[in-house]
Every structure is written in C-alpha cells, then in structure tokens.
Amino acid sequence: MAQEIERKFLIDPDKLDDLNCGITIKQGYVPTSDNTAVRVRIMGDQAFLTLKGENRGAVRTEFEYEIPVSDAEQMLAELCSGPKVDKTRYLITHDKHLWELDIFAGDNLGLIVAEVELSSETEVVNLPDWVTHEVTGDPKYYNSNLLENPYSNWTDKKQKP
Amino acid sequence: MAQEIERKFLIDPDKLDDLNCGITIKQGYVPTSDNTAVRVRIMGDQAFLTLKGENRGAVRTEFEYEIPVSDAEQMLAELCSGPKVDKTRYLITHDKHLWELDIFAGDNLGLIVAEVELSSETEVVNLPDWVTHEVTGDPKYYNSNLLENPYSNWTDKKQKP
Numbered sequence: 252m253a254q255e256i257e258r259k260f261l262i263d264p265d266k267l268d269d270l271n272c273g274i275t276i277k278q279g280y281v282p283t284s285d286n287t288a289v290r291v292r293i294m295g296d297q298a299f300l301t302l303k304g305e306n307r308g309a310v311r312t313e314f315e316y317e318i319p320v321s322d323a324e325q326m327l328a329e330l331c332s333g334p335k336v337d338k339t340r341y342l343i344t345h346d347k348h349l350w351e352l353d354i355f356a357g358d359n360l361g362l363i364v365a366e367v368e369l370s371s372e373t374e375v376v377n378l379p380d381w382v383t384h385e386v387t388g389d390p391k392y393y394n395s396n397l398l399e400n401p402y403s404n405w406t407d408k409k410q411k412p
Numbered sequence: 413m414a415q416e417i418e419r420k421f422l423i424d425p426d427k428l429d430d431l432n433c434g435i436t437i438k439q440g441y442v443p444t445s446d447n448t449a450v451r452v453r454i455m456g457d458q459a460f461l462t463l464k465g466e467n468r469g470a471v472r473t474e475f476e477y478e479i480p481v482s483d484a485e486q487m488l489a490e491l492c493s494g495p496k497v498d499k500t501r502y503l504i505t506h507d508k509h510l511w512e513l514d515i516f517a518g519d520n521l522g523l524i525v526a527e528v529e530l531s532s533e534t535e536v537v538n539l540p541d542w543v544t545h546e547v548t549g550d551p552k553y554y555n556s557n558l559l560e561n562p563y564s565n566w567t568d569k570k571q572k573p
Contacts, residue, residue, distance in 0.1 A: 282446050283443060302450075318475070330448050
C-alpha cells in the first residue's frame with residue numbers, strides 16, 4: 252500500500268522543450284459503483300493492477316501490483332467493458348522533482364496533464380514555467396472519468412488546443 | 413489468468429465425517445457496477461486480490477494475485493465498504509477430487525456450501541453422499557451476493573439449519 256500524494260496541472264505546450272521518447276500507456280477500469288478505481292494498465296512491456304481509494308485533497312490511498320501483460324490484455328478485453336484511455340507519458344525532471352507529462356490520444360486528444368508526486372502534502376514544489384492551471388482533486392481529470400466524459404466532449408476546455 | 417470451472421452444492425451436515433481443522437477466511441468486495449467481482453481475501457496468514465468475470469455456466473474467468481496481508485486489511489477497511497464474509501474452509505478429498513467445504517459465520521450462519529474444482533466442464537465427478545442440491549451458477553450463492561442478501565434473510569432455505 253502507498254499513499255499517493257500528487258498535484259496535477261494543465262500546461263502550455265508551447266513552452267515545453269523538446270520531449271524525450273515517451274512510453275505508451277493503455278488503461279481501462281473495472282466498473283465500480285463508488286469512487287474506488289480498479290485500474291488495469293499496460294505501460295510499455297509491463298502491466299499493473301491498481302486499486303485507488305477516494306481522494307482526500309491531494310492524498311489518495313493506492314495499492315499497485317505488477318501483473319502479467321497477458322492477464323492485463325484479457326482483463327481489458329473482458330472485465331473493463333467501457334472505452335480505454337490511450338496516452339503517451341513523458342518524464343521531465345524540474346528542480347529535483349520528477350514530472351509525468353501525459354499526452355492523451357483518442358477521445359481525449361488535445362488534453363495534456365502534468366503530475367508531480369510529493370512525499371507530503373506540504374512539500375514545496377517549484378513549478379515549471381509551462382504549468383498553467385492546477386486541477387488537483389478535480390474529478391473531471393481523473394483518468395477513470397475521462398472515459399465516460401472525454402475531453403473531446405468538454406465545452407470548457409482551459410487548455411490550448 | 414485462469415478459468416475457474418467449479419460446481420457448487422448444498423450439503424447435509426449430518427452425513428459428514430468429523431472435519432479436520434479448518435482455515436479462517438475473511439473477505440470483502442470492492443463495490444462494482446456489473447457482475448465482475450473484485451475480492452479481497454485474508455485466508456490464514458495469506459491474502460489475495462482476485463478479479464472474477466461473469467459466470468458462463470460453471471466457467472468463470474479468474475485472476476488471482478497474492479498480496480501483503482497488511483494491504484488486504486487496509487483494503488477491507490477502506491475500499492470494501494459493505495459487510496464482510498466470514499467463513500471457515502475445510503478441505504475434503506473424495507474419489508480423487510478435492511472438495512472445499514465452507515461453513516459460514518455471521519449473517520450467513522447456517523449456510524454450508526461445498527465446491528469442487530474441475531479441469532473441464534464435462535469432467536465427471538463422483539458426488540459424496542453428503543451432497544444434496546446443486547447450486548452452480550445460482551447468483552444467490554455468490555459470496556459477493558451473500559453480503560447484501562445474507563442467508564439469515566432468506567425465506568427459502570433448502571439446507572437444514
């Protein structure tokens with residue numbers, strides 16, 4: 252078990268430097284009837300099963316286990332009935348913090364989200380100049396919610412297209 | 413991944429021989445909105461996270477991973493919001509097949525279910541004389557459903573009390 256403490260931001264892609272090669276992520280969710288997320292993720296040549304509890308501010312209980320890719324493929328096909336999230340992740344180091352930049356594809360094309368993981372809720376982060384709005388804890392940006400209500404449907408896009 | 417092929421029966425406890433020592437099982441479920449079950453189980457000093465797909469006859473897709481007991485305890489407390497299943501499992505060998513006999517406690521006190529795992533749906537099983545009714549595929553006997561509608565609420569108990 253881990254407590255996931257992270258802040259999530261929108262960004263201005265025009266201010267980004269060139270990106271290094273990213274890693275392709277495909278993920279789906281077992282349909283749950285509360286705010287627990289049961290996520291199946293294939294990331295490059297690895298796969299993970301992750302359970303996440305409800306957000307309390309920037310803190311979310313997270314349990315993650317590596318599983319065989321073949322299991323994940325079958326789970327995505329048979330147990331994750333809805334659409335899937337496709338995105339490419341780029342890792343960027345800025346002032347001692349590692350940022351994860353997710354560039355979405357498919358129905359969420361145009362959405363780019365940057366996340367930084369913290370060791371405590373009060374840890375100070377020096378924000379890169381490409382960061383624009385903070386969206387930590389906004390359920391609209393949960394990957395699990397981007398399936399039912401993808402970015403292409405939003406009428407209030409804050410991000411540049 | 414495995415395909416779980418099993419048949420489930422009610423039994424007549426008066427016909428059972430003395431039981432060997434059983435193993436205590438406590439389990440709960442992450443609330444799902446379809447027939448997928450996300451089960452957290454503590455069995456003796458081990459714990460497992462299991463995803464099960466919908467039943468197709470006696471066949472159910474199952475993915476099971478061993479997880480730390482401390483993770484399972486926290487998941488049961490934080491992610492499995494509903495009541496928990498408590499039962500004691502006894503293993504009985506009968507004519508080359510291993511039977512699992514689950515004696516329920518708590519709200520399901522009085523319910524005893526025997527399951528036998530098969531290598532194919534057509535495999536012949538020599539039923540022990542303590543077996544009474546077959547309940548394979550009856551959703552009422554799914555452990556995940558015994559939480560919302562426990563045996564103590566049933567008006568049509570087939571089993572001896």
